[in-house]
Amino acid sequence: MKAKTLTLALVLAVPATAHADSDFTYLEPGDLTPGSGNGAEDYTVYAPGMRYPMEEGPSYPNSQVWGHGGGSGPSGGQCHENNYSYPWRDNYCETRSWSMPLCPSGQGHQGQDIRPATCDDSLYWNVAAEAGTITNIGSYSVYVTTANGTRHDYLHGSGNIISSGQSMAKGDRINKVSNEFGGTPTTIHLHYNIKQDVAGLGFIFVSPYMSLVESYEELLGIGAEVVGAASQEGCSPIVGWAQDEAEPEASIPVRVFFDGPSDDPNAVGIEVIADIERPELCDSLGSCNHGFSVELPRSLQDGTPHAVHAYGVGVDGGTVTELDDANDFSCDPPTIPDGVRRRVSGPEALSAWGLSPFWDGRATTDAEADALDSGEAFPEEPVVARIDDGSDATLWWIDAGFKRRIASAGASEAWGLDQVEVQDWPANVLDDLPEGTDVRDEVFMLLLADGTVYVVDDAQCDPDDEDCEPGSSTSNTTAGTSGGDDGGDDGPDDEDDDVGGTGGGGSAGGNALPPYMAEEDGCGCTSAPSPAGAGMLALLLLGLRRRRD
Secondary structure (H helix, E strand, O other): OOOEEEOHHHHHOOOOOOOOOOOOOEOOOOOOOOOOOOOOOOOOOOOOOOOOOEOOOOOEEOOOOOOOOOOOOOOOOOOOHHHHOOOEOOOOOOOOOOEOOOOOOOEOOOOEEEEOOOOOOOOOEEEOOOOEEEEEEOOOEEEEEOOOOOEEEEEOEEOOOOOOOOEEOOOOEEEEEEOOOOOOOOOOEEEEEEEEEEOOOEEEEEOOHHHHHHHHHHHHOOOOOEEEEEEOOOOOOEEEEEEEOOOOOOOOEEEEEEOOOOOOOOOEEEEEEOOEEOHHHHHHHOOOEEEEEEOOOHHHOOOOOEOEEEEEEOOOOOOEEEOEOOOOEOOOOOOOOOOEEEEEOOHHHHHHHOOOHHHHEEEOOHHHHHOOEEOOOOOOOOOEEEEOOOOOOOOEEEEOOEEEEOOOHHHHHHOOHHHOOOEEEOHHHHHHOOEOOOOOOOOOEEEOOOOOEEEEEOOOOOOOOOOOOOOOOOOOOOOOOOOOOOOOOOOOOOHHHHOOOOOOOOOOOOOOOOHHHHHOOOOOOOOOOOOOOOOHHHHHHOOOOOOOO
């Protein structure tokens, strides 16, 4: 699959984006409201990788009893602004009469009270922190127990949408934050517990505070990074993976630059999406679809070293991180396939077709090009047709008086024909055209030092010509001629040869490319003439233009 070729300006113009909540702060575990008890200075993340138990932020863990509106708190109602501001404050082990082996006093509050974004009742969803099963639904409590025995408790919610024994995926909705407490007054909050089997102590309540801190930062994308790696061996494709830790399930763009880093004006960049499933990533990243693969551009397979720089782009578009392990490659030029050489008139024709000399072209000497017979000039624009009555869904490339079957999706994509508006032609018109060879599955271009570009393709010939073997380099190449190279050795004064050249370009086989290759993302807005064959075909093609999506 072709990758999108980037201009440097596109890469550098992306603005940085701030995280969702840059004001987030929290006090250390065990730092309770003065007078509310002795906290546990426990930095353990007892549920690593869990999801934050409220569906969205911001939210505010702090004391309900010792906060505004609480029984032991200062004046003011529960909706006081101080209750809905940072920093977070731990209240695990806050003074209670429950037996708590991990608390300094041996007694205390079993978990953490969490206020939602606002003081509104039954507006914000509580969600499963981990995959598990509903093991209890009480008058104001719900328990979700995981496969390893960890229990997540949700208290004071309203409007349960779950049932006992139900399987839960991480992030599934449970109920809404409320103040249900069996008739006893409390504030609008989620009381959240984590209960685990702790060696020597049994199945007990552990501090949820640092697990909440870690999962909240992930929820908001705070401190998250784009991570990944890219590698390349020999002349094989560049392969790797990339993930945005702030959106770990998302498949993100990867930009690969050749011959320099992204800020080098001489570097050429391409973009792909890291969405290939790689099973080895499932456990380490938590999801699998983060792989990517990039074929080496044929124009850089020239026997000289080329640097590779790969960058992962975060979901926010502003986080761009260079991936580890990308390296240099040096590959000999690929073998030129059999066929005939078809001259491309210039960058406007390449743009009309969506072809890329950088991606599909090979630096070629004059002698190598002359080893192929000359064929028809390459059409200025593609034309794709099918029978208008729907009796046959076959798509045909109309090529210099021949119809050529587009036999595969790969061929259609390689030649840019998948972006061409299909034209409905009368069956008798298509039937009257001689059938040429099927469209090749790949594009192969020859790039000469003077800027001339050829496409290597099959020769076409009239089936009534007994001396012609379609597709061979000795085929008659004059049927339906619309101009082109005469097949001889053109001298410096040959005007036909000057049509395709743009001057300059450096030596074949070196790093220099034809001058217009750096401009292949141009507008392509020159209105080129439609390709024309003989007789009625010329009339049918008159005025036809390719629709660009």
